[in-house]
Amino acid sequence: MNDRTIIEVIPNPLVRSMPTWVPPSLFKKRFTATSHPKRMHLNESPYPPSPSVIDAMKKACEAVNRYPDAHWQALVTALAERTGIPAARIVLGNGSDELIASAGRIALMPGDTVIAPVPSFASFAKAALINGASLRAVKVRKDGACDVEAMLEAIDETTRLLFLATPNNPTGAMLTASEVRKVAMEVPETCLLVVDEAYHEFAMQAGGEDPLPVLNTRTGPWVVFRSFSKAYGLAGIRVGYGICGSEEVVGGFQLARNAFTVNAIAQAGALAALQDTEHMESIVAAMATERERVSAGLRGLGCETFPSVANFVTARTRLAAVDVMKALEARGILISRLSTKGFENHIRVTVGKSEETNALLSEMRKILEA
Amino acid sequence: MNDRTIIEVIPNPLVRSMPTWVPPSLFKKRFTATSHPKRMHLNESPYPPSPSVIDAMKKACEAVNRYPDAHWQALVTALAERTGIPAARIVLGNGSDELIASAGRIALMPGDTVIAPVPSFASFAKAALINGASLRAVKVRKDGACDVEAMLEAIDETTRLLFLATPNNPTGAMLTASEVRKVAMEVPETCLLVVDEAYHEFAMQAGGEDPLPVLNTRTGPWVVFRSFSKAYGLAGIRVGYGICGSEEVVGGFQLARNAFTVNAIAQAGALAALQDTEHMESIVAAMATERERVSAGLRGLGCETFPSVANFVTARTRLAAVDVMKALEARGILISRLSTKGFENHIRVTVGKSEETNALLSEMRKILEA
Numbered sequence: 001m002n003d004r005t006i007i008e009v010i011p012n013p014l015v016r017s018m019p020t021w022v023p024p025s026l027f028k029k030r031f032t033a034t035s036h037p038k039r040m041h042l043n044e045s046p047y048p049p050s051p052s053v054i055d056a057m058k059k060a061c062e063a064v065n066r067y068p069d070a071h072w073q074a075l076v077t078a079l080a081e082r083t084g085i086p087a088a089r090i091v092l093g094n095g096s097d098e099l100i101a102s103a104g105r106i107a108l109m110p111g112d113t114v115i116a117p118v119p120s121f122a123s124f125a126k127a128a129l130i131n132g133a134s135l136r137a138v139k140v141r142k143d144g145a146c147d148v149e150a151m152l153e154a155i156d157e158t159t160r161l162l163f164l165a166t167p168n169n170p171t172g173a174m175l176t177a178s179e180v181r182k183v184a185m186e187v188p189e190t191c192l193l194v195v196d197e198a199y200h201e202f203a204m205q206a207g208g209e210d211p212l213p214v215l216n217t218r219t220g221p222w223v224v225f226r227s228f229s230k231a232y233g234l235a236g237i238r239v240g241y242g243i244c245g246s247e248e249v250v251g252g253f254q255l256a257r258n259a260f261t262v263n264a265i266a267q268a269g270a271l272a273a274l275q276d277t278e279h280m281e282s283i284v285a286a287m288a289t290e291r292e293r294v295s296a297g298l299r300g301l302g303c304e305t306f307p308s309v310a311n312f313v314t315a316r317t318r319l320a321a322v323d324v325m326k327a328l329e330a331r332g333i334l335i336s337r338l339s340t341k342g343f344e345n346h347i348r349v350t351v352g353k354s355e356e357t358n359a360l361l362s363e364m365r366k367i368l369e370a
Numbered sequence: 371m372n373d374r375t376i377i378e379v380i381p382n383p384l385v386r387s388m389p390t391w392v393p394p395s396l397f398k399k400r401f402t403a404t405s406h407p408k409r410m411h412l413n414e415s416p417y418p419p420s421p422s423v424i425d426a427m428k429k430a431c432e433a434v435n436r437y438p439d440a441h442w443q444a445l446v447t448a449l450a451e452r453t454g455i456p457a458a459r460i461v462l463g464n465g466s467d468e469l470i471a472s473a474g475r476i477a478l479m480p481g482d483t484v485i486a487p488v489p490s491f492a493s494f495a496k497a498a499l500i501n502g503a504s505l506r507a508v509k510v511r512k513d514g515a516c517d518v519e520a521m522l523e524a525i526d527e528t529t530r531l532l533f534l535a536t537p538n539n540p541t542g543a544m545l546t547a548s549e550v551r552k553v554a555m556e557v558p559e560t561c562l563l564v565v566d567e568a569y570h571e572f573a574m575q576a577g578g579e580d581p582l583p584v585l586n587t588r589t590g591p592w593v594v595f596r597s598f599s600k601a602y603g604l605a606g607i608r609v610g611y612g613i614c615g616s617e618e619v620v621g622g623f624q625l626a627r628n629a630f631t632v633n634a635i636a637q638a639g640a641l642a643a644l645q646d647t648e649h650m651e652s653i654v655a656a657m658a659t660e661r662e663r664v665s666a667g668l669r670g671l672g673c674e675t676f677p678s679v680a681n682f683v684t685a686r687t688r689l690a691a692v693d694v695m696k697a698l699e700a701r702g703i704l705i706s707r708l709s710t711k712g713f714e715n716h717i718r719v720t721v722g723k724s725e726e727t728n729a730l731l732s733e734m735r736k737i738l739e740a
Contacts, residue, residue: 011477011530011562011591045435057431057635061424064606064639065415067599094464094608097628105500107381123628130475130625160381192381221381229437236434236634238464255500258467258493263633264606265427269434 038356041334043169043312045233045287046352049269050279056272057237060265068264075267078274079241083212089244091253094261096198096225096240097123100163101130102256103223107161107192108133115154116163117146119170119340121196124163133160144171144306144314148179152186162187165196166211167203170338170348172308177209181217189220192249197224198240199310201231205284206309212243221249230311231284232273237266287311291351297361298349301368314338314348317368321347327367333360408726411704413539413682415603415657416722419639420649426642427607430635438634445637448644449611453582459614461623464631466568466595466610467493470533471500472626473593477531477562478503485524486533487516489540489710491566494533503530514541514676514684518549522556532557535566536581537573540708540718542678547579551587559590562619567594568610569680571601575654576679582613591619600681601654602643607636657681661721667731668719671738684708684718687738691717697737703730 039046048054072092080087093099104127108114111132116124118137128135136159138151146164155162164183167174180195187193195211197203204210215222222245229235239262244250262270273280294313295305303315317324321337324347328335333356338346349360409416418424442462450457463469474497478484481502486494488507498505506529508521516534525532534553537544550565557563565581567573574580585592592615599605609632614620632640643650664683665675673685687694691707694717698705703726708716719730 011482011560012475012479039436042437044437048432048435054431054434057434058428060606061427061431061635061639062418064424064427065418065603066409067412067414067605068608094633095628095630097630101628105382109382112381190381233435235437235630236430238438238630238633258465258471260465260467260605260608263464263608263636265431265635266633269431 037329038333038352038359040350040352040356040360041336042235043230043310043350044235045230045283045311046356047233047283047286049233049273050276052276053234053269053272057265057269060268064264066264068260068262068267070260072262072267075262075271078271082274083243085212085243088247089250091242091244091250092262093240093242094263095229095238096196096227096242098261099223099225099240099242099253100124100127100194100196102253103127103161103192103194104131104133105256106252109160111158112160113156113158114161114163115151115159117151117165117168119338119343120163120165121169121198122339127161140168140171140173144168144173144308145175145179148175148183152183155188155191159188159191161192161194163194163196167199167208167308167310169198169310170312170314170336170346171306172199172310172312172314173306174203174206174208174309175211177211177214180211181214184215184218184222187218187220191220193218193220193222195222195224198227199230200226201280201284202287202310205281205288208309215245218245221245223249223253228270228273232270232280233283234269234273237263237269239266239270287351290354290357293354293357294349294351294360297357298364301361301364312348312350314346316345317347319345319368321345324364324367328360328363331363333363335360407699408703408722408729410720410722410726410730411706412605413600413680413720414605415600415653415681416726417603417653419603419643420646422646423604423639423642427635427639430638434634436634438630438632438637440630442632442637445632445641448641452644453613455582455613458617459620461612461614461620462632463610463612464633465599465608466566466597466612468631469593469595469610469612469623470494470497470564470566472623473497473531473562473564474501474503475626476622479530481528482530483526483528484531484533485521485529487521487535487538489708489713490533490535491539491568492709497531510538510541510543514538514543514678515545515549518545518553522553525558525561529558529561531562531564533564533566537569537578537678537680539568539680540682540684540706540716541676542569542680542682542684543676544573544576544578544679545581547581547584550581551584554585554588554592557588557590561590563588563590563592565592565594568597569600570596571650571654572657572680575651575658578679585615588615591615593619593623598640598643602640602650603653604636604639604643607633607639609636609640657721660724660727663724663727664719664721664730667727668734671731671734681721682718683721684716686715687717689715689738691715694734694737698730698733701733703733705730
């Protein structure tokens, strides 16, 4: 909306010096609502949630003149039952994006340091920047997983926040429990450890280990973020949650939040989704099959792929990713690309339905052979 | 969730020193979902939105696997048409509460000063506190409106943010356009002027003047916040919007926001609500009638009332407000009270349907005569 880099009228010099930020465009200009491009760019689920979830949300639509439950009681109780973590240690957010921003807010003062993997989710860097903290971006390992050793080495006495992501977006690689344990043990108590598990359910389907038991042995502050946006097919309603190491950490997130964060219909939908996990699991399994088709297909076209366990595949192509993206867009397929320096030839493709895989691979063949 | 005042594990000393904050409880423990207390405590609408709004939201429930439009294009376009302000100067929030927090975020550094009326909306003080700024709370005039003269006098070279609220919650009093003009002219350009108009539609119904034309003459940064929560009966879906003085101010709010803030169902609902303003206006008119009944009734019981134009009435009773609130709660009626020092006998009653007015006045008579 505004292409100046200096927001001259904003009083806060920290904010004024930030680069302009534009949220992701969901509809490119050339597409109209009726032309239906294939959406393989935002790691959305191609499947709607279970019919019981839609019914629960529709019912909630009738009572929207009332505020949502600011304490998310029913949802927190259901999450406590599902995770085995007491309800008093769970916090909800308007998407886990809100919780990532809050983590930065409650942990950081100007001059502090944040450690995060790169390439990874852009919100980690933003959480550092807006609070005047500096980011130490630690390059992921060759397999795309967070480089635990290098991240721990990057910690110094100014470090107040460390973001771990498993599986990591955009590489799709996950950590073992013993790798997470090492982080949980070695990150100092003066540093908030955030483990972003937005793709948790995909990791579980792929035989990954739940990091919660090892995190529970950490004495310093920590929080795990999970999401209803991906496996549960609920990106549109914005529900993420944080499982905190202690009630004190929850208290910190409570200070940073607004009164009514998670919309009433969203709370109803997420609650219903937890009551039909079979639907979610069947979708995750279908996506895993399709993911392997996308990976193998791209490798067959000469691309190098990261070994993803999530609902996306990142691949290095022989062409600049920006050109591949544009060429696919012209053919009705939206994909994403990595904006990290050194990854200019890397595209990220969200796994969709089998016809989307077919279209992607067929168009990619034409583009790469042109 | 946490009753300690010191969040010892949180790295940021600013946040650690904040008093514990607990969001409003919507359901007191003694009430079950089936006992249906009268909700006269949160300034909600007692009426659901128009049927076309509910239909639009139900339709949106079917496509929640996709992210919401991060640019809110349809909604911003509709708001631009309605307000006459260009779309590029409008920003959406997950409730205007989110925008109030963002205003603090983009305007304030530790040591800065915020000016806000008191008693007023609690989020103003919180926006100061969490950013390490100090709050200069300026007592409202006798009629409950913001004391424009005193607020302007409170400004000094450290002031970076001034919150004006019209109509002011909890007093319900509004400012004239010439009073708003004085603020718009005299607040320095180094200070962000926020005008909270959450009850705008009620002010219009009561013959108030739209502050937009006079704000448009201000050269320094400003933003007006409005809401779908009150007059439109959409508190449950969390949609507020900011009309900004310039695209640069919008740029500031864009920096502070997360990628996907307003839920997809909420965007659909708010858009449909703008297409049926007759429904909203008929509800606002009904509430105005009921508000006068509540005011007159409370005065008839010996209470002093502020002259409210909004969907609530604040009254001074001869008893402590906390006792009145508890006594009403025991009788199935939820109300609110002022937490500001010097206002210990003031209750705030949200206007509901006529049967709620009847019940409130009848129970208040018993309580005050006991």
